[in-house]
Amino acid sequence: FASGRCGKSIRTETRWLTPLEFVYEALGQRDGSWMRDIEYDRKPIGHLIKNKMLYIHSDLCICCLCKPSPKDLENEKNDDECFVCKSNGELVQCDLCPRSFHQKCHVPQVKEQVIKEDKPWMCIFCSFKSIQELLYPDEQKLEDVMTHQISRHMVACPYLLLFVYSADENQIFATNPEEYLKAYTSIIKTPMWLGKMAEKLQKKLYKTLGEFLADFELIFTNCTTYNKNNAEFHAVGKHLKQLLDQEIRKVFNIPD
Numbered sequence: 001f002a003s004g005r006c007g008k009s010i011r012t013e014t015r016w017l018t019p020l021e022f023v024y025e026a027l028g029q030r031d032g033s034w035m036r037d038i039e040y041d042r043k044p045i046g047h048l049i050k051n052k053m054l055y056i057h058s059d060l061c062i063c064c065l066c067k068p069s070p071k072d073l074e075n076e077k078n079d080d081e082c083f084v085c086k087s088n089g090e091l092v093q094c095d096l097c098p099r100s101f102h103q104k105c106h107v108p109q110v111k112e113q114v115i116k117e118d119k120p121w122m123c124i125f126c127s128f129k130s131i132q133e134l135l136y137p138d139e140q141k142l143e144d145v146m147t148h149q150i151s152r153h154m155v156a157c158p159y160l161l162l163f164v165y166s167a168d169e170n171q172i173f174a175t176n177p178e179e180y181l182k183a184y185t186s187i188i189k190t191p192m193w194l195g196k197m198a199e200k201l202q203k204k205l206y207k208t209l210g211e212f213l214a215d216f217e218l219i220f221t222n223c224t225t226y227n228k229n230n231a232e233f234h235a236v237g238k239h240l241k242q243l244l245d246q247e248i249r250k251v252f253n254i255p256d
Contacts, residue, residue, distance in 0.1 A: 002057040002065035004034045008076040015098055016076055019045065083123075084165045085174070094123035105165075107158040107198050128159040128251075136253040145252050146210035153209055156251050157201060160244070164216065165194055167243050172236060173219055177226075187226050192218040216244060 001007030001019060008016035017025065019034035035046030048054040057066050068076070078093040084105035091100040092110045103110045107124065114121050122130075135156065150157060168174060174194050178184045184191065197215050206212045223237030249256065 002061065002063065004056075006057070006068075007065040010038070011079070011098055013097070016078075084162060085171060086169070092121060094126055095120045096122050096126040099123050099125060107161050108202055124155070124158045124162055128155050131155065132251070136251070139253050139255050142249075142252075142254050145254065146208065146213065148209045150206045150209050150212055153212075157206075157209070157212055160216075160247065160251060161194065161197055161201065163247055164240065164244055167240055168194070170236075172233070173223070173240070177222075181226070184226065188222045190218060190222075192222060194219070213248070216241075 001009035004020040005018055008018050008021075010017045010019060010022045012022075019038055023034045023037050033046075035049065036044050038045045040048060045054065049056060057063065061067075078091075078098050079100045080091075081088045081100070082091060082102045082105050083099040084101060087102075089102060092103055092106065092115060093100045101110065101123065103112075103115060110121065113119070165174065176193055176195070177188070177191055192215050197212075197219075200206060200215070201212065220237050220241040224234060227233040227237065248254070
């Protein structure tokens, strides 16, 4: 950021904000001080500026942050990296939230027509959130949900898949583990990874929701089996599974 008023440097679920906007809108503090109320690594931003770890621009600065062009302002609305794989490149930007995606990282893949014609586009996160209460207004039982035809959940399933993709910050479960783990298939007889799940989902190879969720379970079971002597990776898989289990209950309105 350039100063409290310039440079959108803080990301919320819905958009990027300047430090001052964040204090006003996200924290709800009209009389707040962004230097005092915003912290990084448990230290107020003001402390970092005072110790010359961060620098703010002068009031006379005319850089692209302090005096942004209309194009600069437009670019500040969305992330500079793919929400799924965390890398940059040619990205498709959601028109309702800050998320950006590579065409093939999003599930379902973004259609060429959307890209070529620069049409308004909503990501699967926004699509699901916009209709979640309509899809699952009543409480459900997990055992009943598992028997549903997957065609009933073609918004929720891509959402869950990308939820796990984005939560897997180091992309441990994204690609075929045989490609980078020694003797993997001598230990794991049925490999599974998120990329393969995305392919199966888009090719409509799942018949029921239970089949889809079972592949998530297979990923984490394989992780536990292969990493029984590796506490670090075992813990990563366990944590991600816990996040997924919680999200499944939220998505399908399943009480604890």
